[in-house]
Amino acid sequence: MNTAISAIYYVEAPDKCDLDLIDPRANIDYFDPGLTFAGEGKNLRLRCEPGELIMFPGWLKHTVPFFADDGVRISMS
Numbered sequence: 001m002n003t004a005i006s007a008i009y010y011v012e013a014p015d016k017c018d019l020d021l022i023d024p025r026a027n028i029d030y031f032d033p034g035l036t037f038a039g040e041g042k043n044l045r046l047r048c049e050p051g052e053l054i055m056f057p058g059w060l061k062h063t064v065p066f067f068a069d070d071g072v073r074i075s076m077s
């Protein structure tokens with residue numbers, strides 16, 4: 001992936017918007033970003049509010065949990 005920064009803007013949701021960030025470095029031996037973070041190789045769930053802009057390193061894997069509410073969830077990435 002050649003993306004320096006990934007960004008998600010949460011436009012609308014009936015409640016919080018969960019975002020899972022997954023550190024891929026534990027499974028990639030050859031990738032060395034030159035940085036060391038506490039909790040390297042760990043996963044993190046962010047609880048975001050509509051109206052928030054979330055930015056993170058482009059190499060960080062990410063996903064959202066299944067959405068089953070009757071309302072709408074709109075985000076731009």
Ligand SMILES: [Fe+2]
Pocket residue numbers: 062077
């Ligand atoms: Fe994405």
